[in-house]
Amino acid sequence: MTVRTRFAPSPTGYLHIGSAWSALFGWMYARKYGGQFLLRIEDTDTSRTVPGAIENMMEGLRWFGLDWDEGPDVGGPYGPYVQTExxxxxxxxxxxxxxxxxxxxxxxxxxxxxxxxxxxxxxxxxxxxxxxxxxxxxxxxxxxxxxxxxxxxxxxxxxxxxxxxxxxxxxxxxxxxxxxxxxxxxxxxxxxxxxxxxxxxxxxxxxxxxxxxxxxxxxxxxxxxxxxxxxxxxxxPVILNPSGKGKLSKRHQAFMDSGEKVLVRASEFIEAGYLPEAVVNFLANIGWSFGNDREKFTIAEALPHFDLADISPAPVKLPYSKLDWLNGQYIQEMDILTLAQAVKPYLEKQGWEVNLESLLLVMPAMKPRLKTFPDAIPFLRFLFDETPPDETAVSATALSDDKLPPTAAKAAFTAARHFLATAVPFDVETLGAGLSQIGSQYTTNGKPGPFLGKLRLGITGQQVSPPVYESIIALGRDRALARLETIIALF
RNA sequence: GCCCUCAUCGUCUAGGGGACCAGGACGUAAGCCUUUCAAGCUUAAAACCGGAGUUCGAAUCUCCGUGAGGGCACCA
The missing domain is CATH 3.40.50.620 (HUPs)
Structure with missing residues (x-):
């Protein structure tokens, strides 16, 4: 007898992460045994039917990679697959x-x-x-x-x-x-x-x-x-609200201890910048485990090990922080171009005009810093946001300290400007050698650190940024020099 | 109120009578590395809900508590 499982949502709203989880297990079981997975719409409460809900759910299932062999759109031998029909x-x-x-x-x-x-x-x-x-x-x-x-x-x-x-x-x-x-x-x-x-x-x-x-x-x-x-x-088992009481509801927005919104709808996971492979891997670890202390795996790898009978009946709270970690792991496996293209829309959503060339230049440095795509936003403001840096943040006092007094700072930035104007090739090695040498020369402790920290602030206007050399390269010689001019004028 | 379920570190889990002074992962803390923030590496703290049984032996089996949840619609 072939295994046949189904996902049978009622079209009353959006795809809930718990529904996706339940669908995933049914889907995995059918796929493991070469059976069929069906999609059936349970819309017998016509007063609760929401227009567009079916499309939204299908879209969500597809994003997770859960395909169906029979359903309202593809038909099948036992249709129709919509109950009102x-x-x-x-x-x-x-x-x-x-x-x-x-x-x-x-x-x-x-x-x-x-x-x-x-x-x-x-x-x-x-x-x-x-x-x-x-x-x-x-x-x-x-x-x-x-x-x-x-x-x-x-x-x-x-x-x-x-x-x-x-x-x-x-x-x-x-x-x-x-x-x-x-x-x-x-x-x-x-x-x-x-x-x-x-x-x-x-x-x-x-x-x-x-x-x-x-x-x-x-x-x-x-x-x-x-x-x-x-x-x-x-x-x-039910999926519990990670903070507070009761089950995870899409009706009432819940918040984590950290103050972040608790993601509930499939679409929220998509918008938050998670990869489908990561979310599916994450869900497969809920109530079920791969064995051999293995946490990261593809669904294809999980199939041979999977069995519905091994699912734990205990209620669970979704470990969202583990999803972040897993997603970060999957990001590390992405190639730079794909990653840049995935990050781009999130930057554009900030109203920035994003140049793919520049983005590609910082991407290798950004990659290990990302758990989700929007994580890149605070790092890359300096690259794409043309509004001038806050003057109180970037001032002569902010650009100097006891290890790099104002006069020395001004001299160091001036030297840096001369160096950057002519540095060839304009790459990490050259810039690293030149700028750290300048730094060691002007700081009171003879180390480049204090200068490089100020240089980051001056160039990016940010306390936190990608590594300075990479940031300067991504910015390009002309823009970097222009920013140095502005800095020097502050003293 | 009645009925039902569940119970291992903060969280997700391994374990299903001796291999367990309970393993892994995330998170947390410390250290290393380091131009920031990360990543990476190393280390640490951290759990069998309680009580009775059964047994030579219980995290594992039974019962009773307790706690957490679910259900009691012309909703799914």
Whole structure:
């Protein structure tokens, strides 16, 4: 039997990182066994459907590299893959259950339901129409009273849910009421729709969040009622908010202790400058481990080791700082041109006009300093931002100290200007030799350090920058000389 | 309130009766390197939630607590 897994989001918003994580495991399992991974849209709550959400999710999945063999856009042998296009099917199965005594029409009004809930009826419904006389049901129907279809849960006994990660989880049946499977508008609820689809689409392994574990007994009972084989159920743990309480929500923005925003949507990870390989590697380390103390790996490498049964059932907080580290590791493997092209848009977003040539010149020096692409912004302001440096930051006092008194500083900068005007070739070796010699000559301790530090400040207007020689080269001879002129004039 | 789940360093994890005075990674701290900031290298601190069992032996099995979470819709 081929493995078939699916990702079945409802199009109510954006792709959540937790959803992507769950999709990843389903995808990995299907790929490992050469099976199929499907995308199905669960849009039976039409009031919550958000335009564009499907496209957004597909885009996110593609970014992660999670491709699907069957889905709304590519079709497949068990389509359609959008639930609102399958309603006739669900209705057919709902009525089949009625015909076989496993479901019934319920005419309870919203007001009645409200009253039952207020009275504290377990499950919010007292099953008043469960055994309603057939002729009276016919009467109500003849009067055009709206109704829903409810599934008859057993009143006694217990239901065992075989969960791959937890074993059999036993639920007493009296905990449940008769759940609505077909709404009064004719659309199915999740309980009916996902189950009919999973069966018809021949899904073998269901990966979904633990929040479904509590309603899984209904599904087990329904599978039995239909006489269908239960797929392997894998309830993945919740992803917790790293700061504070509860699960990671996309509704309420959370913040790290550091004050940074907690990333939740897939699109936020993209915008924040993470590489898909890094994020996927990061997610694969959540609840599962490669083994052999290995943290960094490609998904292709992970596949042979992967098994759904090895996933830990414990809830997790995403270790965001590890993602930063991993992303940095992946950046180190990028070639300079690709890296520069990846960084460029983030610099341009600052309103800077970015010259690729200059960027390429500093990129080798920048690479080990980057964990994410936007990290380059504070380093490279001097290169692309033409607004003049803050005068209070770059002043004669800032450019001199006891190891490099003002007169010596002025002389050193003047010497540097002469040197840079003629230095050939204009490369790191030449500049390094010349400028450090000038530095040693003018500082009171005879070391180049104090001068080079001031030179960085003078040239870049920044306390922190790429290494000075590289910065000067990236700036180019003319611009560097112009800045030295400005500095010398400060004394 | 009722039902369900989970529990190893701060975090992600390895481990599944003796190989564990518990291993790795991130983060943190210190040192080296160094023109800043990083990177890199070296070192350090840091955990089996508690209590009872079972056993010659428990981080590992059982039970009870505790804590953390999830669920109780004509939402998924």
């Amino acid at each position: 399958r309603v006739a099917l669900y209705q057919e199965y709902a009525y089949w259950l009625i015909g076989h005594g496993r479901a019934y029409k319920c005419f309870a009004t919203p007001e009645e339901l409200e009253a039952m809930r207020a009275a504290g009826v377990p499950g919010g419904y007292d099953r008043r129409y469960r055994d309603y006389p057939a002729d009276q049901v016919a009467d109500l129907e003849a009067q055009g009273k709206p109704y829903v279809i409810r599934f008859k849960m057993p009143l006694t006994g217990e239901t065992a849910v075989p969960d791959l990660l937890r074993g059999n989880v036993i639920f007493p049946n009296d905990q449940f009421t008769d759940y609505v499977i077909l709404k009064s508008n004719g659309l199915p609820t999740y309980h009916l729709a996902h189950l009919v689809d999973d069966h018809l689409m021949k899904i073998t392994h269901v990966t979904r969040g633990v929040e479904w574990l509590n309603t899984a007994p209904i599904h087990v009972q329904m599978y039995q009622a239909f006489g269908w084989e239960l797929p392997v159920l894998v309830h993945l």
